[in-house]
Amino acid sequence: MIVFNKAEYDRESPNRNIIPLTAELDEQGRLEIGGCRLSHLAKRYGTPLYILDEITLRATCKAYFNALKKFYSALSLPLYASKANSSKLLTALVAEEGFGIDVVSGGELLTALAGKMPASRILLHGNNKSWQELALALDHGATIVVDNSHDLQIISELVGNRKLPVSLMLRFTPNIECHTHEYIRTGKLDSKFGFGPEQIESIFKKLLACSWARITGLHAHIGSQIFELEPHRDLVGIMADAIQLGRSMGHPIVDLNVGGGLGICYVSSDDPPSIQNWVKNIAKAVTVSCERRKLSLPRLICEPGRSVVATAGVTLYTLGSQKHIPGMPSYLSIDGGMSDNPRPITYQSIYTAFLADYPTQKVIQEVILVGKHCESGDVLLKNLYLPKSKSGDILVVFATGAYNISMSSNYNRVPRPASVIVFNGHADLIQLREQPEDLLFYDIVPPRLSSLC
Template sequence: MTQATTSGRTYEKNLDPDSPNRNLTPLTTALDTKERLLVGDCLLSDLAKRYGTPLYVLDEQTLRGTCRAYREALKRHYPGPSLPIYASKANSSLMMSSLVASEGLGLDAVSAGELLTALRGGMPNERIVLHGNNKSDEELLFAYNNNVTVVVDNQHDLDRLAVLIPKEAPPVQLMLRFTPGIECHTHEYIRTGHIDSKFGFDPNQIEAVLRGLVGQSWARLSGLHAHIGSQIFELEPHRDLAVVMAEVLKLTRDLGHPVNDLNVGGGLGIRYVESDDPPSIDRWVQVVAEAVITSCQKRDLDLPRLMCEPGRSLVATAGVTLYTVGSRKTLPGIRTYVAIDGGMSDNPRPITYQSLYTCRVAERPLAEPNEVVDLVGKHCESGDVLLKNLPLPITHSGDVIAVFATGAYNASMSSNYNRIPRPATVLVNNGASELVQRREQPDDLLRYDVLPERFREVTLNSEKGVKPSGRVRGGESAPRS
């Protein structure tokens, strides 16, 4: 971590303040006079004490800066209309929906829950698209009744919509998703553009689908969509994608479909560790825009509205997760385990994707590492390892660990494995912190359990001996956040 002193405070020099995805930490990351970590001018160790841990922290300035980086890059490099759309599966909440709406972005939802969150969060319905490879009738009708564009992923979508849309009713707005057949170097589970994918129509189906939609009163095809994967550092696949999409765009217009939206998906990677080197947002947008312009010009096509769907690259770097160190186990000559109070239920990415992260001890971020440990979670699972072979200064029970770049897919993929409640989320900005998602409590986990009546007598008797959760016998209740 490199430092520079400004107004008596020590700040980390971020690699690229104009492109948050290239930084290891939020844009506002700093050190106070005691060299303790700050984000959004809030001391991380104080946040841990106030709200408890594990705790998700989101930096508002980084979130807004990333939204503006996409919006301004599109205006700078693309002469036609454009709209960046937040892929809300990365981190869905009322706050996130409201924030990206206020920055002029749209939103991509993949379920009724995400769609409801977007609408309740104030996202205008004309800036929302509904994705999904197996949409229910309820989800399709929810989108239609709220004038949300439906991204049709397969024939099942079309068949159900043809039945669900009443005769002589306004048509449903459609965007057609197809697999472009483009491979890129990323994890197998997050590649979506190659032919062997569950998403989108196969290329050899497209013409028949387009011809089948001609003259259908219930449908209005207004856009095309393709996506090649996630956490991508390469630029060439995006150039290839523009060529493929322009070919399909020409076919749709030749058939008379009023297609004016070209959605190239997302996929731009971020910097999780020092060795990661993703392109900047500006460079990614420039390559995409120039490729779309060139491909359309070669086919004598008017420029469509260019849409992209950043998710990880919009929210990941803004996030920090705080944990408290608990137990330690040392096997001489083999390994040292340092356990934290969270793990795979609040961050399943390491066990799922073998993901790597950067972390620091919140009150001693500049301390030199003097041991190598496995940072492990508290779950009853041997694979619950957050970071393997991690160089750290010697830690003690009660130390707060800050794990960076956790804004994407951590909260949204969290679970109640081992009946562990999900963490709270706070938004930080200019020295203030605001709770935007409450911490679940143990009692919350029982809310949807239904006990058969014939079990009630035994349970009622046992309930009499249960002390309230979070209470030390004879002491005060633990604080709620």
Template sequence: MVTSASPTTDSLAPSPGAGSTVSAEEGGVAYENDVDLLSPNRNLAPITARCDGRGRLTVGGSLLSDLVRTHGTPLYVLDEATLRATCRAYRQALAEHYPGEALALYASKANSSLAITALVASEGLGLDAVSAGELLTALEGGMPADRIVLHGNNKSAEELQLAIDRGVTVVLDNWNDIELLTRLAASRPRPVRLLVRFTPGIECHTHDYIRTGHLDSKFGFDPDQLEPVLRHLAACPWAWLDGLHAHIGSQIFELEPHRDLAGVMADALALARSLGHPCGDLNVGGGLGIRYVGSDDPPSIQEWVRVVAGAVAEACRQRQLALPRLLCEPGRSLVATAGLTLYTVGSRKEIPGLRTYLAVDGGMSDNPRPITYQSLYTAVMADRPLAEGTETVTVAGKHCESGDVLLHDVRLPAATPGDVLTVFATGAYNASMGSNYNRIPRPAAVLVRDGVAELVQRREQPEDLLRYDVLPARLRPVI
């Protein structure tokens, strides 16, 4: 049986060396000093999480149960301080550990919104997008076009046209990209800025669905295609090859695969430059994991950057290559810990000798990761975060699907209808992978900072789901 973290004080305690823990102190409850403020990916909860004098959980100075009374549930909550701290951790680590220019690009597939884009842009990061929707969100959110790259293994002509019209760098994933750009960009006065993505053939220990660096992948050119692609682009007047891209997966706790990646990419960089391409950028992707449950122990952002930056610099030194600008693409590790989701407890079903189900008013439509990846989370009761767990329950969603379970067999204090459940580390791939399954509206989202909660995503209403339906005249009911 797959189990999720038990939401007790012990489950909030850090693994050795870092992490977040909540403990009593004068004036209420707050983080102990060992919380990793410099690398929020190693904490279970946002860095501003506190308990007030009555033991109720606050984030960003906002009482979570008050947010529920104002905005309802399910509710996504994003802590601005945690997001900004993570952006700065990447920016500062790159400046400290890489001897050349560097830029972190937010992988916006993790959570794309105008507010998040604006925050990330204000912190000096760039962004990667994989669709017209993500690209427009980035541009409207204030991200400069020269700090955006467009990914995708099946880009449409419309998406490519938008990118080249706005001056966005295009990541070539396959020959179809090249054929479409040949038609779209041939008559343009200035060449299109490009990166070429290739599969480096490096395995890492993560879920099969989120491994993208091995050879059997839908992403990127195979290694034996790289030289023909580079030779072809050298003869295309519309193409300006800024650099190369590779990515080895997601939610990775290992560092050795990133060292291996540096050598593979440096060889490719040497090949590209030998064929006349400027290739000033080397994009190593992202993939750093976060702490979802107490047993997780991901590397810190500083450690990850130190290893990646050192490996790239050393690989270039060994090959006598001028240092490229180092790009990386953190997504989950940038935004996940900043987010949490609030639910209201509803029905209860006890199966004697087997299991007790506790239902909440959300589920797989606002968090599809448990049913998709068997992902684990840590949860507490919003107004009793330090209460001892007195029963083992399985937290189920409200959808018409037996697999709609958010947390398996977790210890919680006795809960009654109306109680508010807090699930941590939901800032990545929850809203962005959500759906309207069972025609359930999408949640609202609020940004919290210094005791102020600002709405950044309106809650959908049931009537909103009819907006794009078209009922043929012949099927209209006769009144």
């Protein structure tokens, strides 16, 4: 059960809360976040509506930044994994908190640059980078995480007669198992990402002959929404061996990127490690592994995404139709669904939700919360218990700041929702709501068929 009492929130590690740090009840028992009543935001901006709490976001960034400074004696850099939620303002906020950013497409790279993220703190990932994406990274001086030989071939052609070395980081697959959904498990040997351990030495040798290539670091990522610490400790030992090999061959490897993956609370039974404990364990493992191999400490880089932004975000919906079936939970429909949150249908993800104006009233009904889309699988939540509800009530779903807006779509030609940021009683748009007519903008009718439209 959630208690809306800010004194009981874990302010040092917001990923261990289900709700944002500023969530509280007003005098009438209605939910507020960032000093803004949620039902008022729904009326002002419409629904579905993504809301981002600035205080929770900044507190999470500070937790990572401070933990790295406290537990690791050498240089460090936290990067925000922007695939979780990408926008100009979000980039600017994490940059101000001292973060870098990792991007996986030209669009995310352009967004990072537009958000004034220094190129020296940008890493370009991806298992199938295009010519254009790699050229953009080279032009701006971002570090390229080389995922495969295809990357190297394109880069070598793009470099041409350039004299400056290209900063590269090699991604490899450590063959480490972690307990999470198979679709977000990236460290196994059969993952689509990275070089296998048996390929590392040959890649090191190949790049020695490339005068333009400067390998500055190694990268590995084992998955997402992870609650275990042991896989990360195992990862560090494997990567330290690779650093030792690379340095012995003459590569100036100074960065060790352990990826991200720390889990968050979606429901009360979730129990992820704290940010401090996650960082402490990794920092200790890096230090011990390097001491054993007599290696100077690398700059420690991590790439949290979900655990930075998920808890800071919520989504508002307006309740619509209900369908009652004797002996079964009722279907309760919302004005959004799989187009603004595809995670339940993709990963069988579960969430916590309340009626925004009646969060503490006694529950009297079990419902299946469904979206408006033409799919039987468009189910946002099963076994949701609510007070008596009616059409027009506002529902808030917590921990939706990651992989909701970034994975949203226009399925059924439904426009994407607006997004606002809240802080000390103020709410500001950070992404506009699409309009139905916007979806026609890229439609083209060939001249020979123009009489049809």
